[in-house]
Amino acid sequence: MEIKDPRNHFSKENGALSGEKTSKTIRKLKDMKGFYEDEEAFNKMDPETVLYEVEMHAPVKAGTEGGLFFGTSFLNPGKVGEEFFMTKGHFHEIINRAEYYWGLEGEGVLVFMDEDGNASAEKVCPGSLHFVPGKIAHRLVNTGDTKLAVGACWPADAGHQYGPIAESGFGVRIKEKNGTIIAE
Numbered sequence: 638m639e640i641k642d643p644r645n646h647f648s649k650e651n652g653a654l655s656g657e658k659t660s661k662t663i664r665k666l667k668d669m670k671g672f673y674e675d676e677e678a679f680n681k682m683d684p685e686t687v688l689y690e691v692e693m694h695a696p697v698k699a700g701t702e703g704g705l706f707f708g709t710s711f712l713n714p715g716k717v718g719e720e721f722f723m724t725k726g727h728f729h730e731i732i733n734r735a736e737y738y739w740g741l742e743g744e745g746v747l748v749f750m751d752e753d754g755n756a757s758a759e760k761v762c763p764g765s766l767h768f769v770p771g772k773i774a775h776r777l778v779n780t781g782d783t784k785l786a787v788g789a790c791w792p793a794d795a796g797h798q799y800g801p802i803a804e805s806g807f808g809v810r811i812k813e814k815n816g817t818i819i820a821e
């Protein structure tokens with residue numbers, strides 16, 4: 638039997654993905670109107686500002702029961718007013734689907750929220766491992782001044798529910814105040 642060369646690569650350093658069935662999603666400031674507290678600061682910024690990119694490896698069709706997806710989220714450093722750049726955040730469509738995140742590069746925070754709106758947060762750093770249980774919304778925040786790269790693996794049938802978050806947020810915002818990173 639031939640031992641084949643790998644068809645996909647995931648760089649240990651920053652998690653960059655290459656190979657077949659990889660795709661990239663780019664999220665810009667204009668895609669996140671209403672997510673940040675400081676509307677005035679938001680409206681002064683360039684709507685084309687890239688907040689984050691997600692490189693994904695999807696070996697099976699979305700929705701495949703028992704399938705797994707792998708992705709790396711790359712968040713740029715920056716703030717809207719006092720609030721750090723962050724992902725939209727989501728519950729999964731099939732709400733009980735769990736997910737793993739692990740820190741690759743940079744400094745960040747992973748914010749969790751249950752269906753009752755109770756929030757919690759974990760620091761993200763190279764090597765940190767985070768289990769996101771089912772029924773828990775999750776959002777990544779870049780609290781550093783370099784790129785934050787975070788790997789993730791989640792069920793191919795999980796899907797994303799952005800509505801509840803666009804509606805009522807995570808109940809907590811990660812900001813810099815007097816040089817300190819706070820959750821309020």
Ligand SMILES: O=P(O)(O)OC[C@H]1O[C@](O)(CO)[C@@H](O)[C@@H]1O
Pocket residue numbers: 664691708709710724725726727775776788789791797
């Ligand atoms: O979909 P969001 O909330 O913008 O988060 C970015 C990405 O982070 C992941 O949870 C893991 O890469 C993806 O499922 C998601 O698209």
Ligand SMILES: [Fe+2]
Pocket residue numbers: 727729736775791
């Ligand atoms: Fe997710």
